[in-house]
Amino acid sequence: MxxxxxxxxxxxxxxxxxxxxxxxxxxxxxxxxxxxxxxxxxxxxxxxxxxxxxxxxxxxxxxxxxxxxxxxxxxxxxxxxxxxxxxxxxxxxxxxxxxxxxxxxxxxxxxxxxxxxxxxxxxxxHYARLSTVDDSPELRRSVDEGKDQSYVLASLTAEQLRHSLFxxxxxxxxxxxxxxxxxxxxxxxKPDSHDICFIADGDTRGFVESRLGTRPGTIVDDETGEVLAEHAGVHGFTVGQRKGIGVEAPAVDGRPRYVLSLEPVTATVRVGSRDRLTVDEIECSEVIYPGGQQLAGPAEVTVQIRAHGGVAPAVVAPVEDGVTVHLRESISGVAPGQKLVAYTESADGDLALLAATIDRTA
The missing domain is CATH 3.40.50.620 (HUPs)
Incomplete structure (x- = not known):
């Protein structure tokens, strides 16, 4: 070739x-x-x-x-x-x-x-395994699970994978x-590259604020509704964040506060205790099937929501605008905008079934 x-x-x-x-x-x-x-x-x-x-x-x-x-x-x-x-x-x-x-x-x-x-x-x-069965590509995890990159490749279409070598x-x-x-x-x-390539100093918040400016709002306790502090913009936070929130006082239970949700329209950052971060259901859109075969009904899978971590057994089911995921085990810190990849077990290792963008959690 x-x-x-x-x-x-x-x-x-x-x-x-x-x-x-x-x-x-x-x-x-x-x-x-x-x-x-x-x-x-x-x-x-x-x-x-x-x-x-x-x-x-x-x-x-x-x-x-x-x-x-x-x-x-x-x-x-x-x-x-x-x-x-x-x-x-x-x-x-x-x-x-x-x-x-x-x-x-x-x-x-x-x-x-x-x-x-x-x-x-x-x-x-990339560290991922790719094979073809009946002209359909099959994307699997790498042998080296610690370096596996199938998560970032699962958003490729079947046609793109047919013209790829790993x-x-x-x-x-x-x-x-x-x-x-x-x-x-x-x-x-030569050392591997880490972090975001276009933010060489690793300061994501600084990079975002330098481009988007300041958009003041409030940091609110999700349980009591109490305004705890002000902030320069919701774009400076991510769901699951603990450090650098700008609230020194602990939550009601005496534990650190975490970012639970972001509301750009009202410029509100809602915070609370860690146990309020756990989710059991995830709604996703922008579904891509790397193997080209769409989901016909509910399927037992393993889902991953981060490049390294955020893995749990689940049931994924197709809905009109995407897929719904019911987790068998709760996951913490799931944020809208993250990519979810669902894997199915096979004799040759985990097979990437679909990738989708997280819209809502419950």
């Missing part, structure tokens, strides 16, 4: 490209420039898509003997990921920009361009680094 390898400049994408070459594919490397003004150097594990990363990707491609290009996706990234991120916070929701980036940039904009140029597939360094899904991170060492790839010990 003619394969376009997305090379971030990290060890995972370099080894994934190397495996694609070794498998006999005609491989071309491409680095996605996601910022019009990228930083020059990384700061440890924070940030990505810097000039340094582009240089690392180019050197890895040179070692593999494959053509290499840098494609500018900064405009698409700003519109589809950063603007969406800010809009969701403005609505009092909790977005996942990594899901949006994979969905709208790496496997929409990039794949669309790749197909238009005659490539058969896009290869990435060579690392059957490996553990330690094996990938060891392989990079054997291949002489100098990125073998």
């Amino acid at each position: 003619k394969v376009l390898a997305a090379m971030s400049g990290g060890v995972d994408s370099a080894v994934a490209a190397a495996r694609a070459v070794e498998a006999g594919h005609e491989v071309t490397g491409v680095h996605m420039a996601l910022s019009a003004k990228p930083g020059t150097l990384r700061t440890g594990s924070r940030g990505c898509c810097t000039i340094e990363d582009a240089g690392d990707a180019r050197r890895a491609a040179d070692m593999l003997g494959i053509p290499f290009y840098v494609w500018d996706f900064s405009e698409e990234f700003t519109e589809e990921v950063v603007a969406d991120f800010l809009a969701e916070y403005e609505r009092g929701r909790t977005p996942n920009p990594c899901v949006r980036c994979n969905e709208r940039i790496k496997f929409a904009a990039l794949l669309e361009r790749a197909i238009g140029l005659g490539f058969d597939a896009v290869c990435t360094g 060579p690392l899904g059957g490996s553990r991170k330690s094996e990938v680094r060891a392989e990079a060492e054997r291949r002489g790839l100098f990125v073998a010990r």
